[in-house]
Amino acid sequence: MSDVVLETRGLVKHFKARKGAVRAVDGVDLQLRRGETLGIVGESGCGKSTLAKLLVGLEKPTQGEIRVRGEDLTRLGGAALRRSRRNIQMVLQDPYTSLNPRMTVGDIIGEPYDIHRDAVPQYGKARAVQELLDIVGLNPDHINRYPHQFSGGQRQRIGIARALALRPEIIVCDEPVSALDVSIQAQVINLLEGLQRELGLAYVFIAHDLSVVRHISDRVAVMYLGKIVETGNHAAIYEQPTHPYTQALLSAVPVPDPRLRGRRDHIMLEGDVPSPADPPSGCRFRTRCWKAQPGCADHEPLLEIRQRSSHPSACHYAEVRHVMRRF
Amino acid sequence: MSDRNATVEAPKPTGGKPRSLAGDAWLDLRTRKIFWIAAVLVVVVLLMAAWPSLFTSADPKDCLLARKNAGAGGGAPFGYDFQGCDVYAKTVYGARDSILVGVAATLIAGVIGLVVGLLAGYFGRWVDAVLSRFVDIVLAIPFILGAIVLARRLSSDPESNGVFAVIVTLGVLGWTTAARVMRSAVISAKNQDYVAAARMLGASPARLMLRHILPNAVSPFIVVLTVLLGVNIAGEATLSYLGVGLKGDAVSWGLAIAEAGPFARTAAAPLVWPSVFLAATVLAFIMLGDAIRDAFDPKLR
Amino acid sequence: MNEITAHVDALPGLDPRAPLLHVEDLHVEFRTRDGVARAVNGVNLWLNPGETLAVLGESGCGKSVTAQAIMGILDTPPGHVTGGRVLYRGVDLLRLPESERRKVRANRIAMIFQDALSALNPVYTVGFQLAELFRVHRGTSRREAKRRAIELLDQVRIPDARRRVDDYPHEFSGGMRQRVMIAMALALDPEVLIADEPTTALDVTVQAQIMSLLADLQRERNMGLMLITHDMGVVADVADRIAVMYAGKVVEEAPVYDIYAHPAHAYTKALLESIPRLDHKGQALNVIRGLPPALTDIPTGCAFHPRCAYAREICRLEPPPAYQIAPHRVTSCHFVREVLGV
Ligand SMILES: Nc1ncnc2c1ncn2[C@@H]1O[C@H](COP(=O)(O)OP(=O)(O)OP(=O)(O)O)[C@@H](O)[C@H]1O
Ligand SMILES: Nc1ncnc2c1ncn2[C@@H]1O[C@H](COP(=O)(O)OP(=O)(O)O)[C@@H](O)[C@H]1O
Ligand code: SF4
Ligand code: SF4
Ligand SMILES: [Mg+2]
Ligand SMILES: [Mg+2]
Numbered sequence: 001m002s003d004v005v006l007e008t009r010g011l012v013k014h015f016k017a018r019k020g021a022v023r024a025v026d027g028v029d030l031q032l033r034r035g036e037t038l039g040i041v042g043e044s045g046c047g048k049s050t051l052a053k054l055l056v057g058l059e060k061p062t063q064g065e066i067r068v069r070g071e072d073l074t075r076l077g078g079a080a081l082r083r084s085r086r087n088i089q090m091v092l093q094d095p096y097t098s099l100n101p102r103m104t105v106g107d108i109i110g111e112p113y114d115i116h117r118d119a120v121p122q123y124g125k126a127r128a129v130q131e132l133l134d135i136v137g138l139n140p141d142h143i144n145r146y147p148h149q150f151s152g153g154q155r156q157r158i159g160i161a162r163a164l165a166l167r168p169e170i171i172v173c174d175e176p177v178s179a180l181d182v183s184i185q186a187q188v189i190n191l192l193e194g195l196q197r198e199l200g201l202a203y204v205f206i207a208h209d210l211s212v213v214r215h216i217s218d219r220v221a222v223m224y225l226g227k228i229v230e231t232g233n234h235a236a237i238y239e240q241p242t243h244p245y246t247q248a249l250l251s252a253v254p255v256p257d258p259r260l261r262g263r264r265d266h267i268m269l270e271g272d273v274p275s276p277a278d279p280p281s282g283c284r285f286r287t288r289c290w291k292a293q294p295g296c297a298d299h300e301p302l303l304e305i306r307q308r309s310s311h312p313s314a315c316h317y318a319e320v321r322h323v324m325r326r327f
Numbered sequence: 328m329s330d331r332n333a334t335v336e337a338p339k340p341t342g343g344k345p346r347s348l349a350g351d352a353w354l355d356l357r358t359r360k361i362f363w364i365a366a367v368l369v370v371v372v373l374l375m376a377a378w379p380s381l382f383t384s385a386d387p388k389d390c391l392l393a394r395k396n397a398g399a400g401g402g403a404p405f406g407y408d409f410q411g412c413d414v415y416a417k418t419v420y421g422a423r424d425s426i427l428v429g430v431a432a433t434l435i436a437g438v439i440g441l442v443v444g445l446l447a448g449y450f451g452r453w454v455d456a457v458l459s460r461f462v463d464i465v466l467a468i469p470f471i472l473g474a475i476v477l478a479r480r481l482s483s484d485p486e487s488n489g490v491f492a493v494i495v496t497l498g499v500l501g502w503t504t505a506a507r508v509m510r511s512a513v514i515s516a517k518n519q520d521y522v523a524a525a526r527m528l529g530a531s532p533a534r535l536m537l538r539h540i541l542p543n544a545v546s547p548f549i550v551v552l553t554v555l556l557g558v559n560i561a562g563e564a565t566l567s568y569l570g571v572g573l574k575g576d577a578v579s580w581g582l583a584i585a586e587a588g589p590f591a592r593t594a595a596a597p598l599v600w601p602s603v604f605l606a607a608t609v610l611a612f613i614m615l616g617d618a619i620r621d622a623f624d625p626k627l628r
Numbered sequence: 629m630n631e632i633t634a635h636v637d638a639l640p641g642l643d644p645r646a647p648l649l650h651v652e653d654l655h656v657e658f659r660t661r662d663g664v665a666r667a668v669n670g671v672n673l674w675l676n677p678g679e680t681l682a683v684l685g686e687s688g689c690g691k692s693v694t695a696q697a698i699m700g701i702l703d704t705p706p707g708h709v710t711g712g713r714v715l716y717r718g719v720d721l722l723r724l725p726e727s728e729r730r731k732v733r734a735n736r737i738a739m740i741f742q743d744a745l746s747a748l749n750p751v752y753t754v755g756f757q758l759a760e761l762f763r764v765h766r767g768t769s770r771r772e773a774k775r776r777a778i779e780l781l782d783q784v785r786i787p788d789a790r791r792r793v794d795d796y797p798h799e800f801s802g803g804m805r806q807r808v809m810i811a812m813a814l815a816l817d818p819e820v821l822i823a824d825e826p827t828t829a830l831d832v833t834v835q836a837q838i839m840s841l842l843a844d845l846q847r848e849r850n851m852g853l854m855l856i857t858h859d860m861g862v863v864a865d866v867a868d869r870i871a872v873m874y875a876g877k878v879v880e881e882a883p884v885y886d887i888y889a890h891p892a893h894a895y896t897k898a899l900l901e902s903i904p905r906l907d908h909k910g911q912a913l914n915v916i917r918g919l920p921p922a923l924t925d926i927p928t929g930c931a932f933h934p935r936c937a938y939a940r941e942i943c944r945l946e947p948p949p950a951y952q953i954a955p956h957r958v959t960s961c962h963f964v965r966e967v968l969g970v
Binding site for chain 1: 686787801802803804831833834835836837839840858859860861862864865867885888898899900902903904905906907909912913914915916917919920
Binding site for chain 1: 345346347348351519520521523524525526527528529530531534538539542543623624625626
């Protein structure tokens with residue numbers, strides 16, 4: 001399987017807290033193949049951003065492995081680590097805070113080359129920067145402008161150009177379109193899709209908007225309280241969800257079609273996500289699960305293929321429920 | 328790509344020479360009136376400090392008790408003080424030590440404050456704990472007491488005029504506010520996404536601090552420094568008044584103000600003129616600081 | 629309803645038969661350093677009791693400013709209402725003295741905001757803030773006010789309201805805070821509730837809870853609900869009518885079923901085609917090129933023309949008039965027929 005560009009095994013991140021630990025990411029296994037998009041969805045606070053930060057090295061894992069092209073980043077150091085890291089870049093959520101307001105766009109996009117001098121193409125940094133601006137659909141003459149002179153969507157393009165500079169194979173996108181206007185989201189999504197086709201990029205695409213994730217992803221992983229509770233290709237997750245949490249999430253997403261009003265299967269979840277500092281025993285979803293049985297408190301369900309679930313699902317009673325029937 | 332922005336033109340890889348933030352700041356500064364006013368004032372004051380004889384031919388030490396508190400006239404546009412010295416000449420000659428003390432002490436305080444604040448804010452944890460305690464300790468020293476002890480030790484040489492001692496004393500005791508302001512500005516800049524983005528690219532701590540954090544944290548620090556400049560010029564007066572400042576027959580604005588204070592009711596001019604010069608100088612530096620700060624903020628251009 | 633009127637001085641000119649809320653040709657400007665931003669340029673809206681009107685538009689198109697002008701909480705300066713009327717049961721609120729408006733604000737028209745945390749005072753318990761409303765506006769006793777505060781928290785389905793009433797805002801989660809905000813807004817039984825992006829900051833699961841709560845409360849109280857949002861999905865589920873705004877104008881207004889099935893304005897249509905759908909995996913999204921205009925420099929004619937696929941010469945020259953294409957259906961587009969495909 002040389003096809004796998006990124007793989008994590010038992011990835012764990014615990015943050016020290018006043019009492020005990022916040023278990024932000026608690027044993028995540030995932031695989032990403034070349035040119036593929038893996039969508040990650042889940043409610044706020046379930047560990048998506050922490051996972052993203054672990055992948056790009058902004059946080060150190062408490063446990064587990066992150067393998068980029070087979071090399072375990074957690075065991076590498078020095079120059080080898082730097083080289084490996086170049087292969088995995090990130091686009092951040094907020095285009096208003098992710099660009100240094102006191103650097104010109106040329107300096108921002110050129111910074112990867114200042115840090116990794118051996119990555120500068122033969123024709124020079126200046127040309128490379130202008131080429132990148134062109135690739136993401138910005139005017140290459142705007143290198144001397146500052147971020148505040150651009151709109152949100154354009155800033156996100158600058159962020160994407162910066163992530164492309166070192167020619168990575170993998171880009172982690174943490175909510176790349178959440179902060180954008182509706183009419184601009186489509187521009188950025190199409191850009192990301194176009195770049196994937198042309199450059200063969202693999203994306204880890206994190207978003208809370210399940211419609212956007214469905215649109216862009218080949219495979220989807222659903223996260224709850226630091227764990228992946230269901231994973232599969234987009235058809236499996238959206239058309240045959242088997243985990244109660246996935247089903248509830250999907251049923252809560254509003255669909256822009258008033259004809260579906262009152263005809264959709266609404267599963268109303270009670271309350272909020274429990275604190276990751278003190279997750280429920282057994283199945284973490286049991287405090288909000290309408291299918292919970294007494295046994296769910298004692299035995300933690302593994303993420304595996306079960307009798308009634310053709311794809312991995314972490315529920316003892318995994319079973320398809322069509323929440324997204326088409327009309 | 329079908330989603331190209333409507334305004335995008337064909338790439339012209341040769342167009343546009345890259346500029347830097349400093350270059351842009353200078354281009355902007357050149358067009359600002361307030362910058363030129365401040366700059367002219369500062370240059371005048373510096374000239375006065377370097378070559379006072381350019382501004383007056385009178386000798387500040389040429390005092391005649393007979394002229395005590397005499398009004399303006401003759402070669403003395405501001406009149407004479409209670410010892411019969413020329414107020415104008417004294418004020419002009421006072422510029423040198425006042426400016427020297429103010430600028431040098433502020434620079435020392437600024438450098439200490441910048442380094443301490445930047446390191447404490449950037450590294451956090453034990454570095455921050457140690458440095459912050461250190462700031463607290465310095466802050467806990469009563470200024471007068473600390474200054475007297477320090478200035479005494481530093482100016483044990485009877486030959487010296489005390490300027491060096493005053494500069495070091497004010498600098499070493501006066502950096503705490505600057506450090507605290509710097510530290511909190513660094514902490515808030517450090518947590519910005521663009522710093523994370525640079526860290527992700529593998530930027531070194533030095534690069535993060537100098538390229539990303541410092542330029543975005545320096546504004547409040549500059550404000551503190553410009554205020555500190557005025558405080559230091561006045562602080563020299565306090566020390567001189569306490570007998571641990573400038574010695575011998577030194578002249579400075581601070582000294583002049585301190586001397587003239589008790590006689591303010593009978594003769595206001597010896598108090599007013601050095602004060603006006605001091606205020607104008609501080610104001611000029613504040614305006615200069617503001618203009619530079621704004622020029623380095625692309626949003627305000 | 630009797631209880632309300634007993635406590636509120638009757639407004640002069642109040643006509644119980646007049647429409648509940650009618651905004652007529654509203655204009656709002658912001659006079660800023662960069663010039664005059666024309667945030668609202670002739671907005672027309674109406675709202676009946678028991679009805680949900682969704683105001684839909686991208687950020688910066690003037691939704692919140694319209695709401696603020698209706699509420700009389702516009703940031704003045706730099707904001708100025710430069711024309712139009714806001715009629716509440718026939719009374720022009722814009723002409724009322726501030727003291728009268730304050731009463732209208734508290735008792736008849738209420739508003740909830742996107743960011744519930746900053747709208748609640750962090751140093752008082754939520755129970756105190758709720759009780760304060762009853763004490764100030766109704767003169768109720770301390771005990772009675774607290775009892776009613778608990779009752780309200782119960783109504784917005786805060787579990788264990790009796791205990792939570794003494795908690796501070798920061799002790800509530802995002803969704804719970806929004807419930808508290810709703811309780812505050814409903815405390816004095818308003819007839820109109822304006823909700824400005826009430827769920828934008830929340831998760832879909834919590835959003836579903838809040839939207840169903842709002843719908844239930846509205847039904848029980850027969851309130852007029854003006855729901856401001858940029859999310860075409862949320863409004864499809866709850867709205868009766870939809871007003872689409874672009875660059876400070878309502879460009880299309882229609883009953884909810886019609887607008888999704890047959891958008892009659894090129895902007896509405898483009899917007900609907902540009903959003904990814906949950907219920908099927910489509911192909912490449914249709915993109916609206918360019919950016920929303922700067923409000924200091926709104927394009928001539930139809931403000932959407934630089935981005936519009938249907939635009940022709942006339943769109944640049946002439947602002948499109950409001951065409952009434954069906955009962956309750958108004959659209960301002962020169963090429964309605966082409967857009968509708970008829
Ligand atoms: N540095 C930290 N120290 C302590 N706890 C943290 C830290 N960073 C994150 N957490 C906690 O870890 C959990 C997961 O956070 P994370 O930011 O990954 O969530 P998320 O899924 O990205 O949510 P959102 O959709 O809101 O972005 C949260 O409970 C958060 O409070
Ligand atoms: N206090 C203010 N000062 C200056 N401009 C403002 C102010 N409030 C709003 N605006 C401007 O008015 C326009 C409309 O804003 P708003 O109604 O908040 O948009 P939205 O449709 O996203 O709610 C925006 O361009 C905004 O920048
Ligand atoms: S294991 Fe039990 S509690 Fe967990 S999701 Fe399945 S049914 Fe619900
Ligand atoms: S009036 Fe013209 S530019 Fe405006 S939406 Fe209609 S077709 Fe497009
Ligand atoms: Mg996140
Ligand atoms: Mg708004």
